[in-house]
Amino acid sequence: xxxxxxxxxxxxxxxxxxxxxxxxxxxxxxxxxxxxxxxxxxxxxxxxxxxxxxxxxxxxxxxxxxxxxxxxxxxxxxxxxxxxxxxxxxxxxxxxxxxxxxxxxxxxxxxxxxxxxxxxxxxxxxxxxxxxx
Amino acid sequence: xxxxxxxxxxxxxxxxxxxxxxxxxxxxxxxxxxxxxxxxxxxxxxxxxxxxxxxxxxxxxxxxxxxxxxxxxxxxxxxxxxxxxxxxxxxxxxxxxxxxxxxxxxxxxxxxxxxxxxxxxxxxxxxxxxxxxxxxxxxxxxxxxxxxxxxxxxxxxxxxxxxxxxxxxxxxxxxxxxxxxxxxxxxxxxxxxxxxxxxxxxxxxxxxxxxxxxxxxxxxxxxxxxxxxxxxxxxxxxxxxxxxxxxxxxxxxxxxxxxxxxxx
Numbered sequence: 001x002x003x004x005x006x007x008x009x010x011x012x013x014x015x016x017x018x019x020x021x022x023x024x025x026x027x028x029x030x031x032x033x034x035x036x037x038x039x040x041x042x043x044x045x046x047x048x049x050x051x052x053x054x055x056x057x058x059x060x061x062x063x064x065x066x067x068x069x070x071x072x073x074x075x076x077x078x079x080x081x082x083x084x085x086x087x088x089x090x091x092x093x094x095x096x097x098x099x100x101x102x103x104x105x106x107x108x109x110x111x112x113x114x115x116x117x118x119x120x121x122x123x124x125x126x127x128x129x130x131x132x133x
Numbered sequence: 134x135x136x137x138x139x140x141x142x143x144x145x146x147x148x149x150x151x152x153x154x155x156x157x158x159x160x161x162x163x164x165x166x167x168x169x170x171x172x173x174x175x176x177x178x179x180x181x182x183x184x185x186x187x188x189x190x191x192x193x194x195x196x197x198x199x200x201x202x203x204x205x206x207x208x209x210x211x212x213x214x215x216x217x218x219x220x221x222x223x224x225x226x227x228x229x230x231x232x233x234x235x236x237x238x239x240x241x242x243x244x245x246x247x248x249x250x251x252x253x254x255x256x257x258x259x260x261x262x263x264x265x266x267x268x269x270x271x272x273x274x275x276x277x278x279x280x281x282x283x284x285x286x287x288x289x290x291x292x293x294x295x296x297x298x299x300x301x302x303x304x305x306x307x308x309x310x311x312x313x314x315x316x317x318x319x320x321x322x323x324x325x326x327x328x329x330x331x332x333x334x335x336x337x338x339x340x341x342x343x344x345x346x347x348x349x350x351x352x353x354x355x356x357x358x359x360x361x362x363x364x365x366x367x368x369x370x371x372x373x374x375x376x377x378x379x380x381x382x383x384x385x386x387x388x389x390x391x392x393x394x395x396x397x
Contacts, residue, residue: 035238
């Protein structure tokens, strides 16, 4: 069963953003971790990197597949989830809480409005799940 | 631009750096919808070793091979080290949004493998998918694959072992993980015969039209640039620092692409 958490927004490339004051947490969705299957390695950015919306900020490797992860909003990286270095499977186990990837300070907060709410994102995922079946 | 058909290419033998540069150039153009979804078959000359995108160099990557003059290049795709020389390789490059391909990583491996298995059946070999990424017959692995998903594009690189891998000095390379098809059918299968069978298999299993084609001029230019600036550079294969390169590589790459675009 795939979760679609309501308290955050999503990019169509399957990243989620949770605003916390002037900062934001970001990870990949439960749908995405299901589609990637068992994650074995995660490459994260350096703290201090300034990235724009759509930039690649991480690479996730799962069963012989390396996948880029994109910035849902522009901003400066404030922290990365160090736990993932030894336990990348946290993203599979708990994509929305313990499996967060980065904390960042949005430089263009208005970009949040361009992201999908949970309902719209769920519809997109349903369409994707049906294709190629 | 939208493309109704997929492109089928056979680019023959090339060195490891060139083969990987072509795949990335194709991926960039497919991501920009400037090239159609593509299936490319190719061989490796001279024999070489490729390593996975995230792979750390260590005991798994046999140091003896480099002492024997075997070239090594890092792939865009995940997975582990693979020897090339007696194999036929193929790359399937398509938008992740293409309706043909399941969204999931396991699903797409299985879908593409079904085309290769159909191709093997046409060659008289009864094979089956061995998750996550291999194809086997009679308990022997005969093909493997790895994937990358970048800039909205799926890059699937596969290898089908046709004959034993022989190093430049004529000795068999050690630890080759795949059983050659020649051992199974009792005769050598040339690349052309296998390419024809695999093309038919992929057409049938994926339900796609494959139109014979060649590399585009802009694809060749970008491949040459990637060859020069990335794949022949030891920094890419041997000294990649994962945490630093995740951001800087994409920015540098983006600049290169923009410069290349201006030339077009």
